Amino acid sequence: MDFELLRREPDVEGHGLEASDAADRLILDEAAEAIAAAGPGEVVVLDDAYGALALGATALGASGVRVHQDLATGERALARNTVRLGFAGERVPLSLPLSPELLGGARVVLMRLPRSLDRLDELAGLVAEHAASDVRIVAGGRLKHMTLAMNEVLGTWFDRVDVSHARQKSRVLIASERRVVHAPRPTTWPxxxxxxxxxxxxxxxxxxxxxxxxxxxxxxxxxxxxxxxxxxxxxxxxxxxxxxxxxxxxxxxxxxxxxxxxxxxxxxxxxxxxxxxxxxxxxxxxxxxxxxxxxxxxxxxxxxxxxxxxxxxxxxxxxxxxxxxxxxxxxxxxxxxxxxxxxxxxxxxxxxxxxxxxxxxxxxxxxxxxxxxxxxxx
CATH class of the missing domain: 3.40.50.150 (Vaccinia Virus protein VP39)
Structure with a gap:
């Protein structure tokens, strides 16, 4: 997929405001094998800013991708980028609210790591509660925004958290083996x-x-x-x-x-x-x-x-x-x-x-x- 074709519109555009970055590409590379093995509707994308992850997963062969973007402008940018890159039919990602319906049956969850640990905890908890028992989260971000506390948050919901090698100032955390004894714990949001x-x-x-x-x-x-x-x-x-x-x-x-x-x-x-x-x-x-x-x-x-x-x-x-x-x-x-x-x-x-x-x-x-x-x- 040509990431250079992605745009932020209708969000603000300008110097230093790109629609995708190296972290998106690293997430997709680390998840490529899992995406290829996933069945229809088993790939879910969370907090995908402008569609790089949802469209990238689709380009790698995923079908029926479900996606949640927090910003209304991001959801619209995904729709426009879907058309711009020529995706149609079953290759159009389905945007859904953050809900059990979004995550039900998911086996691969792609995510941009939020800088808010509370946001990460809420998302990881929802995945642990509602996705498939063998779900794997592949979450990445820029090194300057990542902390060891992110590993700890994921570790409250998953027994295993693996860390990728850094590439182009980006890194990926892979959470798997959902906790059975301690999760799902009661949702405490808001x-x-x-x-x-x-x-x-x-x-x-x-x-x-x-x-x-x-x-x-x-x-x-x-x-x-x-x-x-x-x-x-x-x-x-x-x-x-x-x-x-x-x-x-x-x-x-x-x-x-x-x-x-x-x-x-x-x-x-x-x-x-x-x-x-x-x-x-x-x-x-x-x-x-x-x-x-x-x-x-x-x-x-x-x-x-x-x-x-x-x-x-x-x-x-x-x-x-x-x-x-x-x-x-x-x-x-x-x-x-x-x-x-x-x-x-x-x-x-x-x-x-x-x-x-x-x-x-x-x-x-x-x-x-x-x-x-x-x-x-x-």
Missing amino acids: RLQRDADLDLVVAAHGGVFAGTSVDIGTRLLLAALDDGDAVPDAATAVDLACGTGVVAAWLARARPGLVVTATDRSAAAAASARATAEANGVADRVTVTQADGLELLPAASQRLIVLNPPFHSDAALHTGIAEHLFADAARVLAPGGELWCVWNSHLRYRPALERIVGPTRQIARDPKFTVTASRRAG
Whole structure:
């Protein structure tokens, strides 16, 4: 397969943002024999960023490949890359939610190693609980992102964890011989934790930003919102890039008449936000969707949007992600509506907010973060 043909679109593209890397190729090389021996539907791919693993396994002869990608943009990129590379019929990977259906009967699981140990634990646990008894996980990543703790996490679910030779600054871990005595252990996801300062329960699936804690940027944003100057007469609000849904749940609790939409492109984040809303008794006024930004909301429909934007794509710092979200907010804001945003002060987003959204004022600032409110003109 020609990996150079793969693209990230509709995700952000640019220098240093490739659709595949040496780790994908090493995973496929290490798994080639197992893939060849697998029957129809027995190969499953987890956290395949843009389709390199799913399409690579198919090119090696796998049929009925099932795949789960956490990001909505990654799922769409896989669909486009499938067409771009000419796969059709039974050679089209089937995208599924993270569920027993995804993993049932799997004998070979290919995976990019997540940097979050919690995410790795959740995925490995699901494989151990629902895949075939002789399942083998072939998981790889870049050496700079790998730790010995990853071996230990896999070792809680599998008796054997083998390590490949390094190649092109990448390595693969192969987990096999599923534990029988200790697994399957009870699934403990999402995790729940009460934040005493906010009096809020945070629910988190593995890998979601900040987990069950509340990051300091969000705390500064909530303190600013607590002053009551954020479009106080708004009937609805949006928590854009919601993560665990802390802001959405806090807004719904602080303003009993407010209906909140929380949206994130991550399936794990969306599931976490739903659980956070339920844990805090506001699920009747918080609607959670998995989407690329605000694509599901009509133009000029909202008077208040709140955003703590991500500023990394994989390992790369890339401000294009935030600017994409700013543009989405500008489209969805009604005239006179406001985008309340917290951002790392060194990124200096204010000129971009002025240009993309409208007049921007500083609400709060500490040594690391700035909170701004940008008003949509018109």
